[in-house]
Amino acid sequence: MTVETKPSNVNDSNQEADPDQLLDDEGNKNPPVKKASSCTGLKVFLAALSFSYFSKALSGTIMKSSITQIERRFDLTSSTAGFVDSSFEMGNLLVIAFVSYFGAKLHRPKIIAVGCFTMAVGCFLSAMPHFFMGYYKYETAPHKAASANLTSSINPCSLHQDVNDTVLEVSPSGCEKEPSSYMWIYILLGNMLRGIGETPITPLGISYLDDFAKEENVPVYVACLHTIAMMGPMFGFLLGSLCAKLYVDIGFVDPGSITITPQDSRWVGAWWLGFLIGGATNLLSAIPFCFLPKSLKKPEEANKDKTSHGLLESTGAMKNKLSPEKKKPRKWSVMLKDFYNSLKKVLGNRMYFTFLCSSLLQFSGFIGFVTYKPKYMEQQYGQSTSKSNFLIGVTSLPPVGLGIFLGGLIMKKYKMSIIGATKFSFAMSFLSYVISLLHLFVGCDNYAVAGMTVSYQGNPIPYHNNSLISECNSHCKCASNVWDPVCGANGITYVSACLAGCETSVGRGKNTVFHNCRCLEINNSWVGNNSATLGQCPKSDDCSMKFIYYTVIQVIGGFLYALGATPAYMIMFRCVQPELKALAVGLYTLIMRTLAGIPAPVYFGAAIDKTCLKWGSTSCGKRGACRLYDSNANRYVFLGLGAVLRGPSYLVGIIFYILLKKHFQNKNSKPLENGQEDAAMNKEDNCKIKERLPGSSDAENESSI
DSSP states (O other): OGGGGSOOSSOHHHHHHHHHHHHHHHHHHSOHHHHHHHHHHHHHHHHHHHHHHHHHHHHHHHHHHHHHHHHHHTTOOHHHHHHHHHHHHHHHHHHHHHHHHHGGGSOHHHHHHHHHHHHHHHHHHHHTHHHHSOOOOOOOOHHHHHHTTOOSOBOTTGGGTTSOSSSOOOOHHHHHTOTTTTTHHHHHHHHHHHHHHHTTHHHHHHHHHHHHSOGGGHHHHHHHHHHHHHHHHHHHHHHHHHHHHSBTTTTTSOGGGOOOOTTSTTOOBOHHHHHHHHHHHHHHHHTGGGGSOSOOOOOHHHHHHTHHHHHHHHHHHHHHHHOGGGGSOOOHHHHHHHHHHHHHHHHTOHHHHHHHHHHHHHHHHHHHHHHHHHHHHHHHHOOOHHHHHHHIIIIIHHHHHHHHHHHHHHHHHHTOOHHHHHHHHHHHHHHHHHHHGGGGGSOOOOOOBBTTTBOTTSOBOOGGGOOSOOTTTGGGOOOTTOOOOEEETTSOEESSTTTTTOOEEESOGGGOEEEOOGGGTTOTTOOSOOOEEESOOOOOHHHHHHHHHHHHHHHHHHHHHHHTHHHHHHHHHHTSOGGGHHHHHHHHHHHHIIIIITHHHHHHHHHHHTTEEEEEEOTTSOEEEEEEEOHHHHHHHHHHHHHHHHHHHHHHHHHHHHHHHHHTTTSOOOOOSSSSOOTTSOHHHHHHHHHHSSOOHHHHHHOOO
């Protein structure tokens, strides 16, 4: 036995006899009933962990699906909204490395329970601003307020005779009393708290499964976890879709007095409701972990297949009995020194470091795309926030969940080696990347907005030549900073009824219709009536067809990328020492949060802000949220930035593959099941491989994962 050559504090005879005796004693203490109990405990843990994955994904998706609503409600730029969204990663950054390392040495289920409870508190805190703010006052021209309770004809143009031609009249005293200026900070803090709570779930949960489950079942368990986790975003986007349909102040405002619809860029749905539901779900997910044990009995199969590992465990138990002083708790200075040494080992691993760099580029493009995907669908294809969230939930996420699950089954069925898993993951990801580039060719043209994207005659104009004031509306003295769009009967959108030159208005609320709009008359090709209705004109039928192409490309690309996700995730476990798995996962997550999760939403948002054509105005006359984007520029900036980030990751991936192949070139292809080489290999080869691999049997014995 190779184990017998290991140095120990006890003599060789004890190594020969005592471990067997200890194993016999253990068998006497644990009758067959204990085996079923251990199996049941693992199933309960897997079910609880699956629900926690679902709940954390649900609450995270609620944030993503509500980001546009929050941006409008608090009059934020996209970059500021991205900063709020990235506060989740900031929370992870504060504690994840220490939780991953020290948490693995403590009661992991109870730490996960505390994390779930913290996430619940964060969700509730994020919803609180709604209950301390006044009613939402969306940007509107004065004639709407004047016509709210009237059905008689009025003149929108005449109401502006005494108004300055550039800005609306505002009350400084009203601005000083506005309570919502910095209320978004509570959302930021709540999101940060949710990030802190989410920290222990993945590294401690996966390492717990990896310790006490059978080797061949771990990839399937991980695939199941990620598949169930994908149900969280699906339900999250569906919930976000429902909340976006409901007006933000539902139950407190007369629906008949609201002049905007969910398709309007000023519409704000009940964003706060989703956070309350997410908080309740996270609270429920914390309960089962409070009753789970610190550790479970390892499967007998693992002890039979890994004889050396089982004997080392017994030897370790014997050494603890013979050396009582080792039972004393370790000093923090020693633990910190071990942490530093472990960190040095992980970062010094060339395979792990290369894998980290490739994943960083991939994740940067991915997180930026996911954060602003609903917003992109709204601006590019004219979809409402509610419909965008709904379509993401029912078309994009199910194929991704299916791909993740099938990826785990493919690994198990074909017993992929670590090299085979790398090739499969790389091929699927690269194919998905190539397909996603087709998105650049299925975009829609700009909205036809008079004075901004087209002239008042209907001809396209460049952005730098735009002018909202024309001969047809110059006599009205309209405010040019207001966004209160109307759709002319000629299919052109006007920034306001006043800028359309409309002279009469009838009806109330959403049913208001403007007549005798002089700016419609200057279009020589138009022979219809000169009326206009509230809201922007919809995009063309051609744009609707392009949206279908976009959806199909997204479904295929997402499915292919997800097929390689589980193999890629399992590869990370194989690049480091067995006892450093939890630290490797935690460090990986830390780097992704710090260098991708935090900055990506900010610089993606800043790039999107550069494509804004029309900014809204707050009640104080300051710049609010963007109302209209340049569709072409938005498409190239948003999709191009993601493509530029992901492209170089495949070059780094090739380097990773070369290092991996060189490392394993003298080995036979072994099944990659629980991330360990085939346990059936002979023990001499096992020792040699462990000399080449990062880690050793001693390290494996002392592993706290």
